[in-house]
Amino acid sequence: MIDANVLVYLLIVLPLIAEVAYLFKSLPKITILSASLVVALAIYLHTELPIAGTFYLTSITWVFVLMVSSVYLLSSIYSYSYFNHRLSNKALNNYYALVNLFVASMLFGLVINNYGLMWVGIEATTITSALLIMTDKTPVSLEVTWRYIIIVSVGLVFAFISIILIYYHFNTLTVSQILSTGNRNSELVLVAVAIALVGIGTKIGIFPMHTWLPDAHSEAPAPVSALFSGVLLPTALYVLYMIYQIDPPTTLFIIFAIATIVFASIFLSYQKNYKRMFAYSSMENMGMALLGVAIGGYGLIGAIIVLFAHSFGKAGAFYSSGNILHTFETKEMSSINGLFNNMKTTSSALLLSSFAVTGVPPFGVFVGEFLIFAQLFAMHLYVELGIVLFFVMLAFISINYNVSKIVFGEGNESIHEKEGMLKIIPLSAAIISLLIGVVLILVMA
Amino acid sequence: MTFIAEIVYMLSAFTLLSAFFILLQPFIRSMIRGIVVQSVLIGLISFIMAYYLSSIDFVLLGILVIVLRGFLVSYLLERQLKKHSSLFRESTYGIPSTILMAIVVAIVGSFIVYFYVFYNLIVTVTIGTTSILLFAFMMMFLGIYIILSRKNTMTQIIGYVEEENSMVLMSIFLIPVPFIVEVTVFLDVITLVLIASVVAKEKLEHVELQELRG
Numbered sequence: 001m002i003d004a005n006v007l008v009y010l011l012i013v014l015p016l017i018a019e020v021a022y023l024f025k026s027l028p029k030i031t032i033l034s035a036s037l038v039v040a041l042a043i044y045l046h047t048e049l050p051i052a053g054t055f056y057l058t059s060i061t062w063v064f065v066l067m068v069s070s071v072y073l074l075s076s077i078y079s080y081s082y083f084n085h086r087l088s089n090k091a092l093n094n095y096y097a098l099v100n101l102f103v104a105s106m107l108f109g110l111v112i113n114n115y116g117l118m119w120v121g122i123e124a125t126t127i128t129s130a131l132l133i134m135t136d137k138t139p140v141s142l143e144v145t146w147r148y149i150i151i152v153s154v155g156l157v158f159a160f161i162s163i164i165l166i167y168y169h170f171n172t173l174t175v176s177q178i179l180s181t182g183n184r185n186s187e188l189v190l191v192a193v194a195i196a197l198v199g200i201g202t203k204i205g206i207f208p209m210h211t212w213l214p215d216a217h218s219e220a221p222a223p224v225s226a227l228f229s230g231v232l233l234p235t236a237l238y239v240l241y242m243i244y245q246i247d248p249p250t251t252l253f254i255i256f257a258i259a260t261i262v263f264a265s266i267f268l269s270y271q272k273n274y275k276r277m278f279a280y281s282s283m284e285n286m287g288m289a290l291l292g293v294a295i296g297g298y299g300l301i302g303a304i305i306v307l308f309a310h311s312f313g314k315a316g317a318f319y320s321s322g323n324i325l326h327t328f329e330t331k332e333m334s335s336i337n338g339l340f341n342n343m344k345t346t347s348s349a350l351l352l353s354s355f356a357v358t359g360v361p362p363f364g365v366f367v368g369e370f371l372i373f374a375q376l377f378a379m380h381l382y383v384e385l386g387i388v389l390f391f392v393m394l395a396f397i398s399i400n401y402n403v404s405k406i407v408f409g410e411g412n413e414s415i416h417e418k419e420g421m422l423k424i425i426p427l428s429a430a431i432i433s434l435l436i437g438v439v440l441i442l443v444m445a
Numbered sequence: 446m447t448f449i450a451e452i453v454y455m456l457s458a459f460t461l462l463s464a465f466f467i468l469l470q471p472f473i474r475s476m477i478r479g480i481v482v483q484s485v486l487i488g489l490i491s492f493i494m495a496y497y498l499s500s501i502d503f504v505l506l507g508i509l510v511i512v513l514r515g516f517l518v519s520y521l522l523e524r525q526l527k528k529h530s531s532l533f534r535e536s537t538y539g540i541p542s543t544i545l546m547a548i549v550v551a552i553v554g555s556f557i558v559y560f561y562v563f564y565n566l567i568v569t570v571t572i573g574t575t576s577i578l579l580f581a582f583m584m585m586f587l588g589i590y591i592i593l594s595r596k597n598t599m600t601q602i603i604g605y606v607e608e609e610n611s612m613v614l615m616s617i618f619l620i621p622v623p624f625i626v627e628v629t630v631f632l633d634v635i636t637l638v639l640i641a642s643v644v645a646k647e648k649l650e651h652v653e654l655q656e657l658r659g
Contacts, residue, residue, distance in 0.1 A: 116625030120632060127636050150592060150601055153636065157585075157608050160629060164616050168568075173625065191562055 155202025222322025302371030309364020313356025338411020
């Protein structure tokens with residue numbers, strides 16, 4: 001029997017081993033193989049839970065690991081068709097090399113049993129993902145990359161203060177050790193958790209530290225946006241959750257979560273660019289997940305379901321956006337309509353994905369949001385519940401109204417549906433999000 | 446206060462002065478020199494703490510800060526500077542207004558953090574009193590102010606290095622340096638190498654873009 005820690009090592013190392021194929025210029029195919037192995041390994045790891053040693057994996061961590069590995073696989077396959085004929089062989093190899101590093105750093109940040117190294121993992125994702133944003137090397141993408149690096153790095157410096165304070169108080173940074181300490185309540189730790197909210201919150205896209213998020217998501221290539229929105233933000237949220245557990249300042253987290261939902265919903269309601277609109281939708285979903293994490297109980301379960309279902313739904317939305325951008329060469333929503341006439345699969349994927357991310361029943365996000373609302377109700381937080389319901393509804397109407405305008409209408413005869421993986425992957429991602437909801441509803445029933 | 450504590454306070458004050466010096470420079474090369482001086486000062490503080498606390502970890506940290514932050518980063522920035530003569534000088538808003546704004550941002554900001562957050566907590570520092578943390582806070586705010594007020598890639602990198610330096614200073618005063626601080630020093634250099642070699646090469650000024658509004 002192989003030691004569970006070795007399996008987790010393998011999980012992080014597999015994307016790095018794949019990098020060897022860079023030398024033989026066959027990285028894209030090897031990456032898809034490595035991503036498939038990572039998904040298989042992630043599924044198998046469920047039998048080994050819980051793991052505490054060099055790594056720290058609970059069933060919650062496992063959901064995040066599965067999320068990262070699945071979107072890694074989907075993005076690897078989609079990227080191969082998406083960049084075909086658009087990037088040179090060398091540029092494609094460089095792109096895949098960065099994707100592998102990016103995923104390895106995310107997995108490292110998730111599973112490591114040390115707050116300091118978790119921070120290192122998150123910082124490493126900034127380094128590896130920054131260059132992915134500027135794959136197209138347009139002036140706007142360069143500006144966005146710069147903003148991303150500067151804003152997130154400054155945020156993470158704040159998060160580092162929090163790590164220093166945690167070390168100062170506990171004299172260790174081992175997650176399992178700190179979480180098993182009996183008396184964790186102290187003003188200093190509360191300050192540390194609050195600073196972590198600002199610092200790591202920058203990476204999650206919590207209002208008002210979110211300014212890099214819509215820029216980066218809208219300018220990055222579609223498969224990268226899917227990785228950003230689908231799994232990078234949840235990975236950062238997981239690290240914040242681990243810090244939050246030490247000594248939770250619940251009210252503070254609730255305030256920031258609700259502010260994020262409110263402002264994201266307002267911002268997305270007047271967007272003209274569909275990728276930017278989906279970026280704000282990610283922010284709104286992260287706000288919802290943060291709210292679930294803050295209130296705990298069913299809210300926590302709801303938050304994890306929201307994140308899991310959202311990762312596939314949002315990946316589907318960005319993949320279909322990629323197809324649309326490929327075809328129409330514009331991100332302006334007003335220039336696109338009648339997509340369903342000629343691009344049936346892509347438009348179905350787009351519609352299903354927008355249903356998925358806005359929490360239409362029976363999609364997974366709906367189940368998660370329902371649990372968060374139920375917990376708010378149980379805690380008698382009626383005002384908070386009312387505000388959140390109103391703004392979630394606003395986001396729901398804005399996104400689905402805009403998407404339906406893109407999908408339905410007269411249409412342009414000269415456009416054609418994408419072939420192969422470009423149409424299969426977006427639809428599959430949206431359907432997975434639907435299945436998550438259906439399975440959960442059946443289980444709960 | 447012991448003699449060693451007095452020296453550490455004095456060096457910390459010089460570190461803060463170097464932060465003000467960097468802030469007021471319109472010439473990028475002078476700013477880079479300022480960062481070298483600042484990193485060497487932090488390295489010296491680390492060496493003194495190594496002697497004071499008899500800890501070899503501080504020696505390692507000091508060497509890392511001086512070599513990586515002080516020399517490697519400045520070497521990389523200088524190399525970029527040679528390639529782009531347009532980066533030689535940046536127009537600033539004038540010394541009096543910059544100083545005034547920096548005082549408002551740094552001093553007021555750090556005093557609020559210090560008095561409302563740290564003063565109420567029972568924090569013991571490795572040397573002197575908790576007031577020594579003020580140097581780190583002020584430097585952090587000055588670093589952020591440089592990033593906010595300047596539009597040039599180089600100056601923003603320098604602001605970021607200064608902010609990171611303040612973190613190292615704060616961790617020196619708060620905790621017996623764990624492995625993580627050393628990892629951070631190393632990781633930042635990787636970030637900066639990346640930034641300096643890839644982004645800065647193609648994007649020298651940062652202005653608002655119509656596409657990124659809203």
